[in-house]
Amino acid sequence: MAQVNVRRDVSDPFYRYKMERLQTKIEGKGNGIKTVVVNLSSVAQSLARPGAYLIKYFGFELGAQTNIDPADDRWIINGAHDSAKLQDYLDGFINKFVLCKKCKNPETDVQIKDGRILLDCKACGQRTDVDLRLKLSGFILKNVPKKGKKDKAERKAARKAKQNGNAGKENGNSGDEQSSNGSGKENGSKEADAASDDDAVIRKTKAEQQFANDGDDNEDVEWAVDMSAEAVKARQQSLPGEFKQKLAINGDEDDEEGEGGGNTVYDQLGEWITEQAEEKGSIDKVDDISIYVKAKELGIESKHRTVLVLVQTLFNENIVAQIPKRQAMLSQIVTSERHEKALLGGTERLIGSLGKDHPEMFDKVVKVLQLYYLHDLISEDVVTKWGTRASKKYVDLATSKKVRKAAEPFLTFLAEADSEDEDDE
Ligand SMILES: [Zn+2]
The missing domain is CATH 1.25.40.180 (Serine Threonine Protein Phosphatase 5, Tetratricopeptide repeat)
Incomplete structure (x- = not known):
């Protein structure tokens, strides 16, 4: 599948942050015409963000209705939209909600704290603020995912993150730091989501997984x-x-x-x-x-x-x-x-x-x-x-x-x- 740099303004062929190019399909006609973003889950996963953030962002930019929790992984925007245009909007999303404001690295976790949305950068260690005036910021603050409300694709991503012994990404996805106890753990990533439903199963496989990760460059x-x-x-x-x-x-x-x-x-x-x-x-x-x-x-x-x-x-x-x-x-x-x-x-x-x-x-x-x-x-x-x-x-x-x-x-x-x-x- 065609890949693009997470930062499309970087032309260095050795830039290591990649994501799939957005793929869309137009379905239906007349008033029922809609755009299915076929690989939204994959792109969201590459950015370590919930799919709902992306689709909602497109919805705000286009002034269109979207579905934010599709059971079947069919992410839909009402109306017919060109994939190149969506790709341009995605650049905006990445700039505002993914890239570290300090160093522009995309490896960040979203943390919600005291009504602020922070991007915690893995590369430079800085935490920078997302602009709260953006429409999606309001959505993010209002929709801190609660336990059991994650959509299927996200749960799968979460399972994978945990299997990988890398719960850090999960934290960014779920915002559980706030919903669970609001105690402001400085580094909630390691024990994030300890109460999640699939945890018993995960723990078992995670133990088995441990060996697999030994010596790997995680x-x-x-x-x-x-x-x-x-x-x-x-x-x-x-x-x-x-x-x-x-x-x-x-x-x-x-x-x-x-x-x-x-x-x-x-x-x-x-x-x-x-x-x-x-x-x-x-x-x-x-x-x-x-x-x-x-x-x-x-x-x-x-x-x-x-x-x-x-x-x-x-x-x-x-x-x-x-x-x-x-x-x-x-x-x-x-x-x-x-x-x-x-x-x-x-x-x-x-x-x-x-x-x-x-x-x-x-x-x-x-x-x-x-x-x-x-x-x-x-x-x-x-x-x-x-x-x-x-x-x-x-x-x-x-x-x-x-x-x-x-x-x-x-x-x-x-x-x-x-x-x-x-x-x-
Ligand atoms: Zn940074």
């Missing part, structure tokens, strides 16, 4: 590595000529299912990665952009089977530590349900083959799935469906069953979290 988890077209192009141009040639690939996706005779472009990608790993002494030293560029040269950077190759070559016994480091590149490639299935299939195959000598690999399945989920590489629907039925597609049936058995705690977690969401509604 700072980088929230924000995507620069995989922009410019960065990729710059890297491509720095490669020697022989690498620049683009190999043709024939057939459509449906013809790719066979494993081939050992000389497909997929095998070439796999072999190239393996060679690079040998040359550099470790698979973890082969960098994302060069892998992506290689896949691009082979013409397969958007193919689901590429995911299958990557999982099996980039990951090994250390998969739990490796996923966070590869997630930015993988999310560039994993763009559909089919890709997600390939990711799960490749993982099954990897765990199955490593598990032959290292049975403890099966104990890592839960952590692996949590990390995929956390980084939006798999969706609830796809992994739930995957979990219900063993398949011979990637491994033998016994192994397939064994992997799903090992995945059960995670699948149960999703099912429970989901039914709690429904109870709330």
Whole structure:
């Protein structure tokens, strides 16, 4: 999905704060015409703000009706509005409600205190005031989310934030600091939302998660590595000529299912990665952009089977530590349900083959799935469906069953979290 810099006035291709470009769809006609902001949740999550703030801001700017709590994640603005215009308004929102007034960094938390709205900056440590005369400021002050009132997407984001052991973002979303006790905790982020409904489940997984986060550079988890077209192009141009040639690939996706005779472009990608790993002494030293560029040269950077190759070559016994480091590149490639299935299939195959000598690999399945989920590489629907039925597609049936058995705690977690969401509604 096309990404833009959170600050569009910054043209530096290595600027690290990215969000998806707004995507809209016009529906209906006549008086019933409306604009659905398809990826509002994702953009809101990139900005660590509730979706309601964004949609309401658009509503104020356009003088249009909006829905601020859609159960189905369909964020609607009445009337027909151009996505480029909304993107311009979004710049205004970011300037006023996201960027630190002091240093212009977007990594801020919203804190509501004594009738003021403060942006607490992670970068420079300053807390700066949001202009209370803005219409959205009034909305924010009047709508400090109460427990159980968060919409589904937000709860999901909150679950993820907590799974990530990074409750700080959650604080910005919920404003619970004020609604819970108003005691003005200086740093409420760590214990924010302790009373939230899904906490029991979260605590359990969080404990399991702890290990996964050990040694990771958590700072980088929230924000995507620069995989922009410019960065990729710059890297491509720095490669020697022989690498620049683009190999043709024939057939459509449906013809790719066979494993081939050992000389497909997929095998070439796999072999190239393996060679690079040998040359550099470790698979973890082969960098994302060069892998992506290689896949691009082979013409397969958007193919689901590429995911299958990557999982099996980039990951090994250390998969739990490796996923966070590869997630930015993988999310560039994993763009559909089919890709997600390939990711799960490749993982099954990897765990199955490593598990032959290292049975403890099966104990890592839960952590692996949590990390995929956390980084939006798999969706609830796809992994739930995957979990219900063993398949011979990637491994033998016994192994397939064994992997799903090992995945059960995670699948149960999703099912429970989901039914709690429904109870709330
Ligand atoms: Zn700052």
